[in-house]
Amino acid sequence: MKNETITAPLGFRCGSAACGIKASGKLDMGVLVADEACTAAAMFTRNRFCGSPVTVGREYVRDGRLRAIVVNSGCSNVATGRRGVADARQTCVWVAEAIDARPTDILPASTGIIGAFLPMDKMRRGIDQAVANLSYSAAAGRKFARAIMTTDLKPKQACARVRIGKTTITLAGCCKGSGMIAPNMATMLAFLTTDAKVAARDLKRMLAEAVEPTFNRVTVDECPSTSDTVTILAGGAAGGLNSTKAKASFATALREVCDSLAYQIAADGEGATRVLEIKVSGAKTARDAHAAARAIAVSPLVKTAVHGGDPNWGRIVQALGATDVAYSPERVTVRLGNAILFRHGAPAKELNPKKLSQAMRRKHVTIAVDLAAGRVADRVLTCDFSREYIAINADYHT
Amino acid sequence: MKNETITAPLGFRCGSAACGIKASGKLDMGVLVADEACTAAAMFTRNRFCGSPVTVGREYVRDGRLRAIVVNSGCSNVATGRRGVADARQTCVWVAEAIDARPTDILPASTGIIGAFLPMDKMRRGIDQAVANLSYSAAAGRKFARAIMTTDLKPKQACARVRIGKTTITLAGCCKGSGMIAPNMATMLAFLTTDAKVAARDLKRMLAEAVEPTFNRVTVDECPSTSDTVTILAGGAAGGLNSTKAKASFATALREVCDSLAYQIAADGEGATRVLEIKVSGAKTARDAHAAARAIAVSPLVKTAVHGGDPNWGRIVQALGATDVAYSPERVTVRLGNAILFRHGAPAKELNPKKLSQAMRRKHVTIAVDLAAGRVADRVLTCDFSREYIAINADYHT
Numbered sequence: 001m002k003n004e005t006i007t008a009p010l011g012f013r014c015g016s017a018a019c020g021i022k023a024s025g026k027l028d029m030g031v032l033v034a035d036e037a038c039t040a041a042a043m044f045t046r047n048r049f050c051g052s053p054v055t056v057g058r059e060y061v062r063d064g065r066l067r068a069i070v071v072n073s074g075c076s077n078v079a080t081g082r083r084g085v086a087d088a089r090q091t092c093v094w095v096a097e098a099i100d101a102r103p104t105d106i107l108p109a110s111t112g113i114i115g116a117f118l119p120m121d122k123m124r125r126g127i128d129q130a131v132a133n134l135s136y137s138a139a140a141g142r143k144f145a146r147a148i149m150t151t152d153l154k155p156k157q158a159c160a161r162v163r164i165g166k167t168t169i170t171l172a173g174c175c176k177g178s179g180m181i182a183p184n185m186a187t188m189l190a191f192l193t194t195d196a197k198v199a200a201r202d203l204k205r206m207l208a209e210a211v212e213p214t215f216n217r218v219t220v221d222e223c224p225s226t227s228d229t230v231t232i233l234a235g236g237a238a239g240g241l242n243s244t245k246a247k248a249s250f251a252t253a254l255r256e257v258c259d260s261l262a263y264q265i266a267a268d269g270e271g272a273t274r275v276l277e278i279k280v281s282g283a284k285t286a287r288d289a290h291a292a293a294r295a296i297a298v299s300p301l302v303k304t305a306v307h308g309g310d311p312n313w314g315r316i317v318q319a320l321g322a323t324d325v326a327y328s329p330e331r332v333t334v335r336l337g338n339a340i341l342f343r344h345g346a347p348a349k350e351l352n353p354k355k356l357s358q359a360m361r362r363k364h365v366t367i368a369v370d371l372a373a374g375r376v377a378d379r380v381l382t383c384d385f386s387r388e389y390i391a392i393n394a395d396y397h398t
Numbered sequence: 399m400k401n402e403t404i405t406a407p408l409g410f411r412c413g414s415a416a417c418g419i420k421a422s423g424k425l426d427m428g429v430l431v432a433d434e435a436c437t438a439a440a441m442f443t444r445n446r447f448c449g450s451p452v453t454v455g456r457e458y459v460r461d462g463r464l465r466a467i468v469v470n471s472g473c474s475n476v477a478t479g480r481r482g483v484a485d486a487r488q489t490c491v492w493v494a495e496a497i498d499a500r501p502t503d504i505l506p507a508s509t510g511i512i513g514a515f516l517p518m519d520k521m522r523r524g525i526d527q528a529v530a531n532l533s534y535s536a537a538a539g540r541k542f543a544r545a546i547m548t549t550d551l552k553p554k555q556a557c558a559r560v561r562i563g564k565t566t567i568t569l570a571g572c573c574k575g576s577g578m579i580a581p582n583m584a585t586m587l588a589f590l591t592t593d594a595k596v597a598a599r600d601l602k603r604m605l606a607e608a609v610e611p612t613f614n615r616v617t618v619d620e621c622p623s624t625s626d627t628v629t630i631l632a633g634g635a636a637g638g639l640n641s642t643k644a645k646a647s648f649a650t651a652l653r654e655v656c657d658s659l660a661y662q663i664a665a666d667g668e669g670a671t672r673v674l675e676i677k678v679s680g681a682k683t684a685r686d687a688h689a690a691a692r693a694i695a696v697s698p699l700v701k702t703a704v705h706g707g708d709p710n711w712g713r714i715v716q717a718l719g720a721t722d723v724a725y726s727p728e729r730v731t732v733r734l735g736n737a738i739l740f741r742h743g744a745p746a747k748e749l750n751p752k753k754l755s756q757a758m759r760r761k762h763v764t765i766a767v768d769l770a771a772g773r774v775a776d777r778v779l780t781c782d783f784s785r786e787y788i789a790i791n792a793d794y795h796t
Contacts (some may be wrong), residue, residue, distance in 0.1 A: 318624050390783060
């Protein structure tokens with residue numbers, strides 16, 4: 001079987017360990033190491049109470065160069081002040097010493113409980129163990145994808161291969177979504193690798209372009225984490241992108257990988273039983289298209305209706321009505337799958353509640369809104385809203 | 399026992415009926431009639447898919463004069479186009495004929511399922527019955543408060559008496575909160591009566607000033623209804639407000655009545671087991687104070703933590719971090735009740751999880767955030783977030 005994990009691109013090794021940060025004894029430490037220093041780019045949360053690893057990561061990736069990633073689950077090192085930042089730097093020092101690299105070429109990431117300091121003795125032991133079992137194998141890639149999970153039910157991985165002339169470029173990634181430890185906030189961490197040779201400034205631009213329509217269009221509970229991090233390392237072992245066409249192919253593949261990972265996050269949202277895709281067309285501006293789709297995607301009333309398979313479309317127009325996007329209520333059309341629910345300011349005559357309820361019980365439910373105010377479209381992915389979400393977030397104590 | 403219902407002020411009668419709009423056979427029609435035309439003011443939802451009664455009500459109250467209110471529960475007459483507006487006008491015509499008033503002196507209101515037309519035969523029968531049993535009694539006031547309920551568990555009423563010179567002015571109100579029929583969206587309807595004589599322009603201003611810090615500071619699921627309506631009728635039978643001091647006393651009483659009703663809405667929010675009050679101080683601007691409090695109040699992570707009695711304060715800073723309000727994270731202090739959770743950018747040293755968990759299990763939980771960025775304060779009331787919310791909104795089908 002072909003390696004489709006984060007070690008699929010040439011020149012990347014992974015190591016993992018269970019060092020006791022998670023009380024469950026599951027994998028909680030991962031190290032990803034490139035054979036050589038890579039060009040690199042990263043995007044971080046805009047939450048102003050950002051984690052200490054985010055503060056350090058922002059600084060270290062600024063020169064567009066990384067050699068390794070060190071990530072732990074079980075403790076997010078957020079709201080931990082100066083000590084937290086010093087701890088994040090120290091983990092980079094330990095990895096750097098172990099692989100003979102510069103500490104500033106290591107990107108740290110943490111996910112888990114907020115407001116607790118990293119257990120540095122466990123971190124040290126975990127890093128040593130993870131570095132000791134570094135491997136190019138698919139098994140190592142799969143273990144890494146599990147080591148970054150919190151209450152994710154499934155590891156999330158994606159891989160794409162692009163033929164450019166005679167060479168094959170490989171792109172791969174893994175991510176974690178909305179999970180809690182004990183419990184804590186939903187955090188998105190995504191790590192991407194490629195063996196293409198890409199200039200740092202191109203990588204930065206392409207990453208931003210890939211993240212915007214994918215990771216930035218997923219919401220589970222509309223609570224932006226303090227730790228969100230997406231990063232890509234480009235090693236170059238397979239060859240360069242020497243033409244505009246090659247770059248475009250690479251950018252497309254990068255977006256596809258991000259798209260797959262983002263979809264997996266929605267599907268594995270806390271308590272999720274189905275994916276809900278909100279498509280908006282006919283918006284006057286890009287901002288309007290995004291705002292309208294997001295307003296519907298974050299509505300607990302829409303999300304609980306979808307959970308119950310209840311074609312309660314009034315909740316969709318309610319959510320839309322609460323926004324300030326440009327449209328005229330009489331011209332708006334709302335569809336569930338292929339069926340029209342609402343147009344000309346009134347319920348569609350042909351509504352069939354039974355069929356609609358069936359359409360709402362699919363694994364993937366699409367709500368499409370045509371604002372008839374312009375030509376811009378957008379979409380947002382989310383999941384339904386279940387008792388399980390409440391259970392995950394209310395019952396298991398810190 | 400003193401009358402503390404909406405018929406407590408002199409000159410107001412209520413009638414109610416169960417006319418079959420609700421399948422349960424419960425009260426679903428209420429009529430409130432003043433002996434004489436009153437000065438009146440009303441505030442409505444800003445949701446742009448507003449209900450047909452809101453469209454009609456806005457028009458009828460513009461002259462600052464009303465004689466009666468007609469309200470049904472079970473069908474909100476929202477997203478029903480021109481036919482919906484015509485139906486709302488017709489209900490006013492029927493009431494006007496029955497009490498010998500002008501149709502434009504009747505304010506219509508509806509709450510319940512969205513996207514269904516009013517069952518006009520039942521409406522007609524209900525209006526006839528309600529008018530036939532109009533009464534000044536407290537029992538009639540209590541029945542009216544029940545007739546406007548949807549899935550509210552309790553009727554919500556408040557009353558205040560103000561001594562001005564030798565006369566006593568009475569102010570009363572009732573409201574409904576976040577309830578669903580079958581199910582549908584949370585709707586706030588509030589009706590206020592007084593026997594003070596107040597000029598329409600004063601009433602409008604005082605109502606706006608009373609609504610802003612009370613009804614506009616409650617959120618259950620942050621889904622602004624298409625039908626929200628707050629209205630006040632001032633009959634004048636008890637006497638006028640002839641001094642600045644008298645007006646101020648009246649304004650204070652009005653705010654107290656609104657405050658009590660708003661609190662009852664939070665306490666009876668869908669699935670609520672406790673009230674959560676978010677207080678923000680030290681904000682740079684009024685907008686910032688409100689935005690910070692609201693960001694915490696709407697966070698499903700905060701609301702589920704409070705439901706579980708879990709002092710997971712990381713979620714509070716996460717919610718704050720996602721806003722654009724002015725503060726420096728190192729200067730923010732977060733308190734739960736009297737206990738400090740977070741300051742100087744790190745967890746408070748004296749944290750006692752057991753005590754905090756107890757503090758979170760009270761009927762009224764207060765989270766206080768000092769932004770240390772200015773002098774403005776605000777607060778928002780909400781409730782915890784439980785499985786019951788999901789059950790109410792996902793399980794009972796339309």
